[in-house]
Amino acid sequence: MGVITHTPAEKALIDLLDGAEDWRAAARQAVVEHGLPTKRAEAWKWSDLRRASQGVETAGVVKVTLNDASAPTRVTLDGDARLVLDATAGVSVASLEIEIPAGARVCLNEVHKMAESAFLTARLEIHLGEGAVLERVVTSDVPETSVPVVRTRVTVSAGATYRQATLTFGSRLSRHETHVTHAGEGAEVHLGGVYLLSENRHADFTSTVTHTGPGGLTRQLVKGAAAAHAQGVFQGKFKVEQAAQQTDAKMTHRALMLDDRAEIDAKPELEIYADDVQCAHGNALGAIDETALFYMRQRGLSEVKARALLIESFLAEPLGLISDETLREHVTGLLRDRLERIA
Amino acid sequence: MLKINNLHCQVETQDGEEKPILKGLSLEVPAGEVHAIMGPNGSGKSTLSYVLTGRDGYEVTDGKMDFLGEDIAELEPEERAAKGLYLSFQYPVEIPGVPTLTFLKEALNAQRASRGEAEMTAPEFLKFAREQAKALGVSMDMLKRPVNVGFSGGEKKRMEILQALILQPKFLILDETDSGLDIDALKTVAEGVNTLRSPERGMLVITHYQRLLDHIKPDVVHVMAAGRILKSGGPELAHELEAEGYDKYLGEVT
Numbered sequence: 001m002g003v004i005t006h007t008p009a010e011k012a013l014i015d016l017l018d019g020a021e022d023w024r025a026a027a028r029q030a031v032v033e034h035g036l037p038t039k040r041a042e043a044w045k046w047s048d049l050r051r052a053s054q055g056v057e058t059a060g061v062v063k064v065t066l067n068d069a070s071a072p073t074r075v076t077l078d079g080d081a082r083l084v085l086d087a088t089a090g091v092s093v094a095s096l097e098i099e100i101p102a103g104a105r106v107c108l109n110e111v112h113k114m115a116e117s118a119f120l121t122a123r124l125e126i127h128l129g130e131g132a133v134l135e136r137v138v139t140s141d142v143p144e145t146s147v148p149v150v151r152t153r154v155t156v157s158a159g160a161t162y163r164q165a166t167l168t169f170g171s172r173l174s175r176h177e178t179h180v181t182h183a184g185e186g187a188e189v190h191l192g193g194v195y196l197l198s199e200n201r202h203a204d205f206t207s208t209v210t211h212t213g214p215g216g217l218t219r220q221l222v223k224g225a226a227a228a229h230a231q232g233v234f235q236g237k238f239k240v241e242q243a244a245q246q247t248d249a250k251m252t253h254r255a256l257m258l259d260d261r262a263e264i265d266a267k268p269e270l271e272i273y274a275d276d277v278q279c280a281h282g283n284a285l286g287a288i289d290e291t292a293l294f295y296m297r298q299r300g301l302s303e304v305k306a307r308a309l310l311i312e313s314f315l316a317e318p319l320g321l322i323s324d325e326t327l328r329e330h331v332t333g334l335l336r337d338r339l340e341r342i343a
Numbered sequence: 344m345l346k347i348n349n350l351h352c353q354v355e356t357q358d359g360e361e362k363p364i365l366k367g368l369s370l371e372v373p374a375g376e377v378h379a380i381m382g383p384n385g386s387g388k389s390t391l392s393y394v395l396t397g398r399d400g401y402e403v404t405d406g407k408m409d410f411l412g413e414d415i416a417e418l419e420p421e422e423r424a425a426k427g428l429y430l431s432f433q434y435p436v437e438i439p440g441v442p443t444l445t446f447l448k449e450a451l452n453a454q455r456a457s458r459g460e461a462e463m464t465a466p467e468f469l470k471f472a473r474e475q476a477k478a479l480g481v482s483m484d485m486l487k488r489p490v491n492v493g494f495s496g497g498e499k500k501r502m503e504i505l506q507a508l509i510l511q512p513k514f515l516i517l518d519e520t521d522s523g524l525d526i527d528a529l530k531t532v533a534e535g536v537n538t539l540r541s542p543e544r545g546m547l548v549i550t551h552y553q554r555l556l557d558h559i560k561p562d563v564v565h566v567m568a569a570g571r572i573l574k575s576g577g578p579e580l581a582h583e584l585e586a587e588g589y590d591k592y593l594g595e596v597t
Contacts, residue, residue: 289436290399291436292436292437292438294398294399294420295432295435295436295438296438296446296450297397297419297420297421297424298396298397298398298420298421298423298424298429298430298432299424299446299447299450299506299510300421300424300425300450300451300453300454300457300510301421301449301450301453302421302453303419303421305449305453309438309441309446309449310438310441312440313438313439313440313441313489314440316440317440
């Protein structure tokens, strides 16, 4: 294999991670040897990170704050919290471990902020103890020139509930990865995602849920809408190990093409080694219902308003996972504001 | 009030071809009158309702349609709605996720804003909507549900009339409002329509059958076939059509 010529972003990343430990050392080594992933890598075929990070040439800084205070790299949460990842221009890396103790109930409001031309690689490790409940609400409203790549690994113990609702408006490349290890035994995982992409933006929801124990429940619902030259990517995988009998798992991705020139790429996968399970996946693409649009305009709504209402009603469903009404209204409001600008 | 003169309209078919549907239709409905249009399937009745309200794909190629003295052919559907044109759809559309009350409040206030009128506040609107719903025997529970979702054919038609009662248009086009209704639902809907009759309001009732006209008594009945009005007369014309059918009119044009 030939020696690769590193891009400025790769060089900055290699320098930044010099002497790093844990996953960062491995990540550095991967970049040294192969560069950032390109579309030739199966898992990145619709999200060419090497290409998207061109133009980012310097090192940057990411500030990680928890309830407005600088966050340690390991934290135990037993009450509601607000987590902010705030990246400056350039390449930056964030790492955070979160422990939710057995029986705790936590709502984590997570906000991603990016400067123009910021390229953030973040890794979150979340562990839910037995019977714990974590509701994680992620909003990503970032500049088009930024590139956030946020990978979260979640381990869910018996009887615990993990609910995640993510809203993103995309960017040059936005990747939200969630990898869940699901113990079953009464544990529940609910993954909700919404992407609304104006022209030229990209968003990628990639996830795996691995059921390792029996009797687990997983519901995943991702809905998206994409304008001209925008690209929505959904890669979802459920893996059910042999011990995970009576797993009940359902995956749904539905997208609305707001323009013929939008691109939606979806790869739902089931990998099942247990024989007594209920697993299903569904994937559907559609366009705005022109008859409904005319009906609404005939009643007096402007075309923009009618389109916004139709798109909102299509997209809002996964946000129903947010149980706190104030937070749900806030996130739905972000969606609505965005729609008024692009509908 | 509504004045249509020598209207020609073509519709884009699914193959992308332009097909002429209306071929020189003329019609005038003064304020305060109810006119019925009767005609066989394929005569262009629904096309007339869509071209009047400005649906995409329905192109006027000749003639004129004036509403309240203004040519409306170039106006957007929502501009025509704000001027007071209302279409009760033959097949009311389901809109999942949008509660009926929210939809109607947005629609009413959009129309009012477009006319330069003050918007109605939420409590004012709720009170007004409740009164109108009660008159038509529609529960508030139904109004909280998404627009037309899960409603029976009869309920949808009743909601169309309720929407008209709330939006208070100047002119109503009722497109096959009787289809899918049993006799009790037909009576309720007709009562709703009759309460909307007023000296300032005009109506065009499009129907295939005469039975609706027993409950909504028209001032004038027009017979339409092959994209034109072939005969106009009083209510007795509807009974004549019921007895004799459309054959003799179809004979005239083919």
